[in-house]
Amino acid sequence: MSLPRIPRQRAIVSRRDLSAAIDKVVADKGAVTGRQDIVDLLRQALQDGRKELLDRLLKKPGSGHESAHGHAFLIDQVIRVVHDHVIEDVYPAANRSKGERLALIAVGGYGRGEMSPFSDVDIAFVTPDKPTSWCEQVIEAILYYLWDLGLTVGHSSRSLTEMVRMAKEDLTIRTALLEGRFLWGDQGVYESASKRFWSEVVPGTESQFVSEKLAERDARHKRMGDSRYVVEPNVKDGKGGLRDLQTLYWIGKYVHRVKSAAELVDKGLFTAKEYRSFRRAEGFLLAVRAHLHTIAKRGEDRLTFDLQREVAARMNYADRPGKSAVERFMQFYFLQVKHVGHLTGVFLAHLEEETQSRSRISEFFSSFRATRTVGDYPVENDKIAAPSEDWFKEDPVRMLEVYAVAEREGLEVHPSTSRALRRDAALIDSAVRKNPRANELFLEVLAGKRDPETVLRWMNETGVFGRFLPDFAKVNAQMQFDMYHHYTVDEHTIRAIGLLSEIERGALRDDHPLASDMLPKIANRRVLYVAVLLHDIAKGRGGDHSVLGAEVARRVCPRLGLDEGETELVAWLVRYHLLMSATSFKRDLSDPKTIADFVAEVQSLERLRLLTVLTIVDIRAVGPGIWNSWKRQLIGDLYESSVERLRLGHKAHGREERIAAKKAAVAELLGDKAHLVEELDDRFDDAYWIAEPEDVIALNLPHYAAARRLEHALSIHTEFYPALGATLVTVIGTDHPGLFFRVAGAIHLAGGNIIDARIHTNRVGKAVDNFLVQDPMGKPFSEPQQLARLKKSIEDALLNKIDMVPSLAKRPLKQTRAEAFQIAPVILFDNDASNRFTVIEVNATDRPALLNRLTRAMFEQSLIINSAHITQYGERAVDTFYVTDLLGDKIVTQERLDKVEAALRDAIAAGEPGLAAAE
Missing domain, CATH: 1.10.110 (Hydrophobic Seed Protein)
Structure with a gap:
């Protein structure tokens, strides 16, 4: 096997000129004294060659094969020059014995001739017998030159017999040698190595090699997230990446002894069209990897968010209406890995059948069984x-x-x-x-009772799904350039359908008890499956995908066989599929107006059930860790409140009964301290009882009673709250307007993030504020020392023992992935969402201490915060505050609203260097 012909080779490197220059140094200074000059010549040649190859890549940004072969050629020539210099000038041997023979074999990706700019250089040094001292000296000298050049060299030094023995024992060695290519040195030794590999190692191990390679592939996929549609894919090792294509070639070569992937067509493992798809995907992935390496200036194989934008620009992708350049580039990327997935599936399944060993007895009996x-x-x-x-x-x-x-x-x-x-x-x-x-x-497949997710994924892989539903083809392989969505739109949708099916089959009752109980009561089962299919169908078209998606639903549903009522129901679900999550996470569920407005849109119990299940599977299918117990609690609270209102009508009905029932439940939880409910009844108004869960109230009341008995001006409690996967922080003390921003800053200094906050001032002016806190990884603080640190930090902040602003400035938490994004700040004021409060919603890039800066700005604008609801969507923070002025009134004048907005924008800009500079 040799490299394909490289155009204009001497423009990359001229071995003749480089050798001549080295000969001149040796003649002038000698091999030892002139060594550094020789290294400098080699380094310059390597540098010039890489620059030439980069220039070629930038002129033809999709030329993956040419770039890969060019880099292999450059390394070949450098190593050949080094080898010749070492055996002629450093360790010359006039009459070498039969044992003083050495073959250099390029193995692995280097042997295949597929090298990226910073790929490892894998070389096997092979000798006829045990290496002589001359061979060992030559190998060592060559390696030192390569290391001095900054190359990452993977190397082995073995005799022919040792090579055969180790290849038989080790799959990795066998795979590397499978792609062995004569690099330089003694060609006879190389030919002996090749002959012995194919005659002594391979025969009889084909089936084992295939099964081991499949197991290796499955383990790699699992390690990489087990989906080819993750939004920060690994170009080399990810599912559908270069390694999957290489696996096809390895197996084909091992089993059928082909010398190139093109020969797999002759063996019937690929059609000519499939082989063209193989080459196109391989060339594209090699090009992407080459750009990744040159941008990162290291062997980087992961397409991270910050690199995606640069690679897209290098490969000449441009913005289009509804889709940015980076989203168009990544959609093409995912289409290519989808082709790889299909090729891998068909190819390996054929080979599995070919190499499946069956005994003669089983064959004898199987002949009697009818198909x-x-x-x-x-x-x-x-x-x-x-x-x-x-x-x-x-x-x-x-x-x-x-x-x-x-x-x-x-x-x-x-x-x-x-x-x-x-x-x-x-x-x-x-x-x-x-x-x-x-x-x-x-529809039978979509709403199937067994495993619609897997079958829909097969349909998607073969292209049948997109051909039958062209609107789905438009979101095929479409990514969203953000840190919140883990998968492409089509993969997210298929996963959501799979989750719905699992819940319906009762497989996820522990995770989703609410949805599991609800599904048997839903009358419009197929409406739900179609709504899940279509909820994101209009992404990437520009405009509100919910509104546009409802239009698609009205067009597609009649074709699918849904009647007029079902069609309108699907369209409504698609139009409002984000309503329940937005209400749960961004609104105060204890505010009667929140529930009233939500129920006014939902209108019926059936629509509420459908929307609840759709919301749950949509959030859960976004990616690992997105669905958590806190979101489950909020969705459940909104559902229960909405059911109550739908059944009882106006809020006046049932409110007193609900509070009375909660007091009774809290008294039961308190046990021998149940008397506190009655004793402290005059301290807490109805809003407190509605807002807080029973178990939180059961924690608050004893803390409050103890603080009152001990006459503590400030009482702080931190405890692990397993029901919500968070830490509950309760601050009890004399209320003052700066309390919130100081607590928020202190929690940040202790390494925490506030995910929700409920601020209560009771009837005697005492603050009873509850904060739910997690660490930056979304986990609770649960260890005693963590809880103590959190408590101490808040205590010091509220007692003015620390200067908050400089302390926060000293503790910037790095969020390197978020730095790839810049969310334009959006500040919304809503005076209709609540009867008592102005609702302020702030959308901004999530940054350390953002909440502290926002709440400090509100304090400086003389606003009182009643509750705060903190939501992260990847790199985007959406923080909602229910506020009044110092007199308890809404903020209504435009002049006042403008001042508050300006202060909030300044607070956001203070944490975003780019914004601060711009303003």
């Missing part, structure tokens, strides 16, 4: 197959039917059938889309 059929479809090894090559061409509706049967029967789709589906997907035209039978089959 199982389901309808018209034969089933082999639990895989459903098309009866003939032209099956789908004869009737394209069958492309929906085969998936419906697979979902209903719990079968996989045979690899050859998946290949045919991918080939024939283009036959799905408007006639097929309008076909009632086709739409009925699609």
